[in-house]
Amino acid sequence: MNPFALGGWKNPSNPDAAPPGTTPQPSIFGALPFVTGNASPKFIPFRFTSFSPTILNSTVTGPNSQTYFRVKTDVPTVGRTPPVIEIRDILSKRHTSKWLALSADRSYRTMTARERTFMWTPDGACLGLFSAGLRAPQIYAHVSREEGELVLELRQEAIQLGLLEVCVASALLLQCGREID
Structure with a gap:
C-alpha cells in the first residue's frame, strides 16, 4: 500500500495510483481524525x-x-x-x-x-x-x-x-x- 497514493497525491511514475475523484481513506491505526463527506446524522x-x-x-x-x-x-x-x-x-x-x-x-x-x-x-x-x-x-x-x-x-x-x-x-x-x- 502506497501512503502517497492514499493521500491523493499524484505519482508521476504511476499515474493510476490515485485516480481523480478517489476519496482519502481513514488512517490504518486510527491515530488521525477522519471526516467523511456526510456529517449530518442519519x-x-x-x-x-x-x-x-x-x-x-x-x-x-x-x-x-x-x-x-x-x-x-x-x-x-x-x-x-x-x-x-x-x-x-x-x-x-x-x-x-x-x-x-x-x-x-x-x-x-x-x-x-x-x-x-x-x-x-x-x-x-x-x-x-x-x-x-x-x-x-x-x-x-x-x-x-x-x-x-x-x-x-x-x-x-x-x-x-x-x-x-x-x-x-x-x-x-x-x-x-x-x-x-
Whole structure:
C-alpha cells in the first residue's frame, strides 16, 4: 500500500495510483481524525399508521414497512383519572405528567429514560428530542405529521441507547390530542 497514493497525491511514475475523484481513506491505526463527506446524522423513520379511529389505536411500522408495534388503548373509566404510562421492563407505571413534565414556561417537556434526561421541544414544524444539560444539545429524534400519519424519526444512536420504545410512547402521548397533565 502506497501512503502517497492514499493521500491523493499524484505519482508521476504511476499515474493510476490515485485516480481523480478517489476519496482519502481513514488512517490504518486510527491515530488521525477522519471526516467523511456526510456529517449530518442519519434518521430512521417509524410511522404511526392505520388509525382506528385515532393514533391511540394504531400500528407503528419501521424500515421496509415492517410492523414494530401495535398501539392499543384501554377505554378510560368513568370520571377523571390521571393518565398513566408503563413500558414493560423499561418504565414502571407512573403519571404521564411526571414522566413528560412540562417546563415552568410551558415551552418544552423533560423526559427521563435509561438514566438520562431529555427535552422534547418545538423544532421548526416538528418536535425534537434533545439531550438535556449540554451546551450544544444533541438531537436524538423528531416527530412530524405527514399525509394522515405521524412520523417519528430516530438517530441510530437513539436506538442503540434503547430509546425506541420510549420515543414511540412519548410521541404517541404528545400527539394524541388528549390531556396528559
